[in-house]
Each structure stands twice: as C-alpha cells, then as structure tokens.
Amino acid sequence: MGASEFEQAREAEKDYHAKLYEEQDILKPGSWMAEPLPFAMELLEELLADNPSPVVLDLGSGPGRNAIPIARRLQEAGDGRIVGTDLLEAAVDKLQENAAKFGVADQVRAIRADVEQEAFEAEAYDYVLACGCLEHVSSEEALLRVIRKLQDATRPGGIHGLSMNTNLRETALETGEELPPQIELRLSENRARSLLEQAYEGWDVLLRSGHDVKIEEDKYDGPTEFKARNVVFAARKRGMPRP
Template structure:
C-alpha cells in the first residue's frame, strides 16, 4: 500500500513509529510495582512542595504524565482541583488506588497529551515531572503549544526533567539515527532555556535537591526543576 504523507499529523505518526510505542513501554514499566525505582515512592517532588510553601496557590491543575499519582495527590491535598493525565492504564490504576487510600479526589484521564482536547485558558498551573525528557524531538512543538493553549493568562508551568548528569545530551539527529530515546534526553541549561524562554518567563531553574528518606519528599540531583509563567501574547 502506498502510504502518503499529506499533513503534519501523518508525518508525526511516521516519526513516532520509528521509536518505541509509549503505551506498551509505560504499561510494562508500571506493571511491576516492586521495582527499585526512586520515583515509585509515594512522595511529592521537593521543588513542588517548595512552590506551594512559597505561595503558589492554583485552583485548577493539570499534571501531565502523572504516573502513579504522587504529585497529583499532594496537590489535591493542598486544596487544588486536579486532572491527572497519563497514557498508561497500569500507572493510573495504581494512582487511583493511592488516591482512594489518601482520600484525594482526582480526575484521572487515560490519554496521551497529544490526543487530549482542552478548552483554551483552562488551568492555573500545569506540572510535568518526568514526561518531557522522554519526549521525541518532533513532539516538542506540539507539547509547548498544548501547554500554552491550556494555561490561563499569567498561568504557571512547572517541570522536572533530566539534566546531563541524568541522561546523555543526545542531539535530535541522534535520536532518529539510532531509532531510540534510550533512557531519556539530558538537557543542558542552555538547551533548556533555548526551548522554553520564547514562551515562558523562567522564575526558577535549579538542580533538584537530594532528599533523605525521612523528608517525605522526592529529590535527586540529576534532574532540573523549573517554575515558569506564561508570557502574554
């Protein structure tokens, strides 16, 4: 069959097919809950706790790539109305069990960000802890556009992603040449700013703090943390 590329969606789907299937990968990843994965611990990110302690007070929140729900639960317990988005059924099954145990009311949505339709200017705060560095390069522009569309004017965006201690700083060309995202993409500060500064005012950008087990928070220093505010159109 002669398959033609007639629009951007078809092009993106072709590029997606060169890499791993994210639904299969993440369902398999979350199936074994006993793996020694640091972020399987049911504790919020230390930077997220800091944002709330410093006065971030959103009403309606979207967490993209929410996984087993640890940050979504924390934000719900702070009084936020939370939508938790993830494409893995296995992750959201775990997240719902945790939310029920914590008495947290969260609207979990099993869908890819790229298939998620949202009314413009919906959310006060969008949070991504670990999705961005697993994102294929051709999906970055759509990722940014989705976030910008979903945020209210003056809304905030928080992110946690690999720095170059967490993963290799693979170039975009290397991803497609090797047909692999490997363990994720590590971002230098320069590259991070290059991607986000056009659309966001970067309020904080720092290395995540290592946190001891008794802190009740998650933190490992091979990750960037950043809080940003959307720029006016």
C-alpha cells in the same frame, strides 16, 4: 530518533513503569516515589497565596507521587481540584486507587492521555505540572508543540512547573557496559534549557535549577544504573489571574 527506535523506547518505558507501579507504593521509603518533588509543592504554595481553589493539571502523573500530596493540600486550602493524566492505564487505575486510599477522591480526576495527542481546553488550568513527562515526546518539534498547547490551556497568572531528565546514561551494573537510554527524547542539558527559554519567551521565569539523578532500574535483561541531569524550570503566564 527513528520511528522504530521511538516505539522500542516507548514500550521499554511502559514495561518498566507498569512493573514499578505494581511493586512500589507512593509516599513510602524505597523508591524515587517516596515523596513529592519539593519544587512542585513550593510552586503550589505560591499559587495558593493568590488562589485558594486552583485547577491543577499533572501530566505523566503516574500513581500520584505529586498528585496525591497536591490534592491533600488543595483539600486543606479550599475546593481546588487536580487532573492527573498518564499514558499507562495501570497508572491511571493506581492514581484512582490512591486518591480513594488517601481520602482525596473528590479532588482527583485521573484520565488516560498521550500528551502529544491530547487536546486541552483553553484557559482551563491554573497550574500545569510535568515531571518526567516531556522527555517522552517524539521530537524537539513535538516538545514545543506540546508546550504551546499547555500555554493556551493556562489562565493568566497561572504557573508551569517542568522537570526533564537530560544528559542520559544507562549502564549495566554487572558488566559496566554502556547501553542506549530507553527514553524517547534524548537531550543535552544545554539543549533542553535552550528549548525551554525559547518556548517561554514572554512569560515570567520563576525558577531555573537542576540536579544529578542516579537510579537503579530493571529495564533490560539485568539491573542497570540510570544517570541524568534533571532540569527544573518554572514560569508564570503574564496577565491578571481570574477573580
């Protein structure tokens, strides 16, 4: 993808998500934000079995679809906390608002960050979650660089939980016309899995799965249907967790 195409896709995604976050509330029926991703909560439980107070990093957290349920669980389990990052200022503001609304403001820190540019503190996190985030980097090389940064930011025994949309298709509902998907990194399912296996060599793989995605969107001049194959991958960093 050229620089101009990348910027066009980035702006389309910003506009779509800003409108979505304004119109839709998390954890309420009516959108794909109605509940957290099951695998994200399952991995959290696996981590809590050994560490009741983990530090979590949720990349591309949006208004808190996953971050708020995770924060509520951390509040129940101990004194863990979660950092939610997003490129959109509107998403950061909404996450802070939702943290207060759901009574977990003490557990949640929301910051604006571009995952490609952000520097992460070494061995600062026990659980790194990236759902629908990594397909918004600029290239395959950038994807691998970001993963390496996140691995360095993870403590021994820590877990990464990733989901990426692949095999992307966007269709105009009124005409049936195929449109170029407005997502920055367009990977096939096989290519995404190959890159993840390469990146996590030396880690213990916990989960490999996938499912089909179909969402009606309003990203162009008219309504569209977004279809993808969602790739889910999780791995644990080898080594003994900190006491």
